[in-house]
Amino acid sequence: MKKIIILFFFSIQMSFGNTFFWSKKGHRVVGEVAQKYLSRKAQKEINKLLDGQSLASVANYADFIKADKRFKEFSAWHYVNFPEDKKYTDVEPSKYGDIIQGIEKCVAIVKDKSKSKEDRVFYLKLLVHFIGDLHQPLHVGRLEDKGGNDIQVQWFSKGSNLHRVWDTNMIEDHGMSYTEIANTLPKISKKKKKSLQEGTIYDWVEESQDIANKVYESAEIGEKLSYKYSYVWWATVEKQLQVGGVRLAKVLNNLF
Numbered sequence: 001m002k003k004i005i006i007l008f009f010f011s012i013q014m015s016f017g018n019t020f021f022w023s024k025k026g027h028r029v030v031g032e033v034a035q036k037y038l039s040r041k042a043q044k045e046i047n048k049l050l051d052g053q054s055l056a057s058v059a060n061y062a063d064f065i066k067a068d069k070r071f072k073e074f075s076a077w078h079y080v081n082f083p084e085d086k087k088y089t090d091v092e093p094s095k096y097g098d099i100i101q102g103i104e105k106c107v108a109i110v111k112d113k114s115k116s117k118e119d120r121v122f123y124l125k126l127l128v129h130f131i132g133d134l135h136q137p138l139h140v141g142r143l144e145d146k147g148g149n150d151i152q153v154q155w156f157s158k159g160s161n162l163h164r165v166w167d168t169n170m171i172e173d174h175g176m177s178y179t180e181i182a183n184t185l186p187k188i189s190k191k192k193k194k195s196l197q198e199g200t201i202y203d204w205v206e207e208s209q210d211i212a213n214k215v216y217e218s219a220e221i222g223e224k225l226s227y228k229y230s231y232v233w234w235a236t237v238e239k240q241l242q243v244g245g246v247r248l249a250k251v252l253n254n255l256f
Contacts, residue, residue, distance in 0.1 A: 023168040024060045026241060028178035030132040031055035033185065033245025034252065037193065042249075042256040049121050055128050055248070056178065062129035074126065077102030078133050080205065081143035084213050088205050099139065103130050103201055103251075111255050131251060135244035137212035138163045140205055148216070154224040162219055170230050170237055185242045196243050197250040204247065211236065 035055050038046065050058060062078070065071040080098035082091045093101060106127035110120050133139045141147030141163070148162035155169045174181070188196070199207075218233065219225060 023171045024063075025178045025181070026136070026167070026171045027059035027063075027129060027132045028056040029182045029241045030135070030244040030248060031057070031059035031128055032178060032182035033242055034128070034248035037246055037249035039253045039256070042253045045256040046124070046252065049117065049124055058125045059128050059132065061125040073097070074102070077126070077130060079139040079141070079147055081141060081147065082209075084142065084209070088202060099130055099134055100201055100205060103127065103134070106130065107251070107255060127251070128248060131248040132244050134201065134204055135208060135240045135247070136166060137208050137215050137240065138166050140208040141212050142216070151219070151221055153219050153222065156226050157224065162215070165225060165229070166215065166237070170234060173230065174234070181238075181241070182245075185238055188242070188246070193246055196246045211240070
């Protein structure tokens with residue numbers, strides 16, 4: 001029985017590949033932040049749909065279902081790749097879908113009250129995750145290196161890649177729980193919150209791409225990364241987690 005369980009979790013890990021997540025912890029931070037900025041009406045409606053579950057508790061659902069082949073069609077919804085000198089609207093959307101198309105589909109179904117509760121819950125869970133992914137810069141990376149997955153580096157003398165450093169390594173090695181990270185993020189005023197929530201997902205994807213272009217310049221293939229890299233880039237990680245949560249709240253408040 002023990003061998004079966006080990007093989008099961010190994011198969012899940014292989015299915016997820018290198019683009020697993022902002023880290024489970026990172027996505028929960030986004031959900032925790034968003035929860036604080038929900039309107040009363042949105043909170044009430046979300047509670048009904050999720051049966052009282054928090055946004056943080058469902059934030060990784062879209063990654064967990066990658067282990068099930070029935071949900072293979074949603075794999076491409078976690079990211080988007082387009083040339084660094086182009087805007088998203090300048091290129092033809094992928095026929096397989098991408099994070100922008102995915103978010104739009106989720107929004108359309110969640111707000112459609114003629115849809116079943118089961119469908120609205122499913123796409124709400126995906127939406128929580130995808131807004132988080134949209135703010136991980138390398139989920140808006142370059143096609144030729146799979147959003148930094150093919151850029152091999154060393155993280156504290158262990159093999160990693162640039163995508164994983166941003167998805168997982170920096171957050172996990174920071175040594176705090178998701179609630180601790182969420183609660184120690186810089187305080188923002190109402191004016192600042194309003195400023196962060198301005199724009200649309202089309203503006204936000206280009207903002208993430210601008211950050212991604214800087215991240216690509218932050219390390220070379222084979223480079224050994226450790227404390228200095230986290231020191232330089234942790235503030236950006238914090239900002240993107242916080243902005244992702246604040247904007248997720250905006251999307252959900254508008255929906256409900």
